[in-house]
Amino acid sequence: MRKKIYDIIFEADTKAGKVFDITLIVLIVFSVAIVMLESLPGKSSSFYHTLTILEWIVTFAFLAEYIIRLWVVRKPLNYALSFFGIIDFLSIIPSFLGLILSGTHMLVVVRLLRLLRVFRVLKLTRYINEASLLWKALVASKNKIGVFLFTVVILVIIMGTLMYIIESDNDSGFTSIPKSIYWAVVTLTTVGYGDIAPVTALGQSLAGIIMIIGYAIIAVPTGIVTAELTRKSSETTTTQVCPSCLQEGHDSDAEFCKFCGEAL
Amino acid sequence: MRKKIYDIIFEADTKAGKVFDITLIVLIVFSVAIVMLESLPGKSSSFYHTLTILEWIVTFAFLAEYIIRLWVVRKPLNYALSFFGIIDFLSIIPSFLGLILSGTHMLVVVRLLRLLRVFRVLKLTRYINEASLLWKALVASKNKIGVFLFTVVILVIIMGTLMYIIESDNDSGFTSIPKSIYWAVVTLTTVGYGDIAPVTALGQSLAGIIMIIGYAIIAVPTGIVTAELTRKSSETTTTQVCPSCLQEGHDSDAEFCKFCGEAL
């Protein structure tokens, strides 16, 4: 019986498994909708109570599911510490946390991350392949992106401080260095709320320079990811493993292992 | 005679056909201009009446055209259900809908989509080829873009909820989760109206992180489309092999082998 339940909740090959997965999707979307409705102003007290009750029903359903998952897997600890195990756990916590810290129960929206598993389970392979290609491109460029982010952070701190020195005497919102750094981030990323904006000639000139820098360096992450995706999509390394040295990464036209010279 | 009308309104090879198409362009642009004028504040009542009458004239012209189109085609149902048939139908509806729901007659601007057919009819082939290349690049990357949009949607929901929990006590516009999600979209896409903006230190820090994420992931769709377009545009060399020297890599406009001078 444990094997049967395992097949239902971890796999989607059987009809019961598919029904289970679709129920899960519905419940996830439903519980996120409840939280959103709850946050809307001007709702009657009785409507609020109904929502709270519905939310607890869904939470207990998820709690029951989590306990069953722990019970049916062979190594409960491995599951509990896996990526999806942690997400399953985090989907239940906020409701109970909300009893202590008012408002935090709304974090149940992390349940949406459970949808990622549904992708995997429903064998939407095409999408998973694409996602994993994008993911690999991002991972392959993680050092470059790290260097880029480090540069951006140093840049916004120095720029923010400069703007604070220039603008703090005026009533233009640059009330402290952290706030000025926040402004520098808002400006460099071209978001530009306008809640804080320079008013002095010097401040506006410096702001102009920061904007043009931001405009220019937006090219860098785009360039990194594009170069990686172009390379990936034109790349034709096979997943073939050398029978002698067991290394991967051979070109598709390779007939001999490039590491040990053995015939492939 | 039906054949003759068909040639005029569906083709542009005859002089009458060209005149018809140009009249159509003029009418489309004219009717969109009427709607815009009508929306401008501070116009006299008589001017408003003139506009209304002109609009109905154009609408009845389009209605007559639609009926004629249905009459002259061999399979009226096929036409009515085709992409352009639906657009032709939608171009007439709003005027009549406006009699019931005030304001909806302005949707006649969808008539602009009829211009797409004019492109096809006037045989602006060069533009159509480019458009179809762009379209193919988008279609080829639709799975990647789907994965990207799904990630963005989950991201803005979680980020919006977090910001609602952090900022809702302050008078900074985060009045409900849907509004906070709207803010997260405005921020992630670097639009940044500033009608809703965080005021707490924690909110501004989280906003800064969202902005930098938005700045970084703007690279992803760009990378996807660019990689696709680069691949597409590098495919212009044919796979034709020279009959004499058996070499490949000829340009698509080549008529003679560039290596041995033999005719291809």
Next chain:
Amino acid sequence: MRKKIYDIIFEADTKAGKVFDITLIVLIVFSVAIVMLESLPGKSSSFYHTLTILEWIVTFAFLAEYIIRLWVVRKPLNYALSFFGIIDFLSIIPSFLGLILSGTHMLVVVRLLRLLRVFRVLKLTRYINEASLLWKALVASKNKIGVFLFTVVILVIIMGTLMYIIESDNDSGFTSIPKSIYWAVVTLTTVGYGDIAPVTALGQSLAGIIMIIGYAIIAVPTGIVTAELTRKSSETTTTQVCPSCLQEGHDSDAEFCKFCGEAL
């Protein structure tokens, strides 16, 4: 003597020619600076008079130069109708236009375009090559960009009208369709001033969709230009001309003309 003056003002090979060109750069920058100073509020009347006099001196200097240019060239009409001839003419007009239409004399800032000639004259070849490469990439993608702009224009008109219908009853700035289209442009391009912003739930949802579309289609022009630049920079077509059919565009490894089969 006409030849000598020609060499001075049209070429930069002699010492006098270089001095002339540098004087020109100084005068251009100087006259733009005058106009900017003039626009600053809170200046005394005498300072304003000095600026006006200086501006007229520069204008008459440019007028004299223009007349001399017309006099020394062999075909004055050809020069007058050339790209730089028109810019030279437009650099003088605004001052005189300013006598009739107040404020228009500030258009003398178009004098900055004269700097482009200086680049050519001073033989800053490296920059000219790069500029011409960028220019060619833009020209090569002009059809694609045309299709893209056409799509964007139709999109903002339809979106603007929809938003006008949804938001016009509220006091959120959507006072007419043209203004709503302006808002759609501001939003789609991710500028986002915030002077006009939706306030209804439906309006904000539609705005969110427009933003995500804008975020996605920013990838398109970038992809177009990048693909073109990548192709251009990897391209190795020679400037060799076929001795038989006089056509260009041969690959660097071509030994025979691809159009007529003649040996290169």
Next chain:
Amino acid sequence: MRKKIYDIIFEADTKAGKVFDITLIVLIVFSVAIVMLESLPGKSSSFYHTLTILEWIVTFAFLAEYIIRLWVVRKPLNYALSFFGIIDFLSIIPSFLGLILSGTHMLVVVRLLRLLRVFRVLKLTRYINEASLLWKALVASKNKIGVFLFTVVILVIIMGTLMYIIESDNDSGFTSIPKSIYWAVVTLTTVGYGDIAPVTALGQSLAGIIMIIGYAIIAVPTGIVTAELTRKSSETTTTQVCPSCLQEGHDSDAEFCKFCGEAL
């Protein structure tokens, strides 16, 4: 002993050297944190005094370090004029400058640039390689970026002047040409604060055109950098020829020919 101190402060091979470098990182971050805390409003006077004292302690520590560095290197002048020598010097100056010009001591945040040396010293080679790749791509495209920036500067000056002529009569913030140029930069880079925004129909139309231009030309720097990075990253295959079969196209990590298995 001088040699020993040299090894500690300039290298990171010994344990003492590593301890020194980590102490340096801590001190840098600590002193930037002090300046930020100091800028926060609403702090007590005694807390402010504590911060000032701590800041001076860190400054004297850096001063002492700078003097020791000058003492231990063989050619002090070379060090003092090197990139990192100048940064080390600039890290100390602001504190003393702050005694004369109030507020300028906050420029000690330039100390963050010292972190760049730490990267070098701690042999984070991977990151340095990536950074140098990005840097080379930017340097290789510096002429193209120069041409682009020159175009952008001319564009914003002309657009700003036009908008000043159109909008200056209204109370929409276009109070002078420099301010209008600032607005043009804010708009072209898609930042869009909204502190200055056109209100006339003509002004909004021109603004719309500027936005779409800005939207289109953002493609140019991205295209430049991406093309460069793509070229750089595709250069990883060596030009090595197999001594046995004479074939090319080997990966840079290949030790054996992938076509015949011969050692390279």
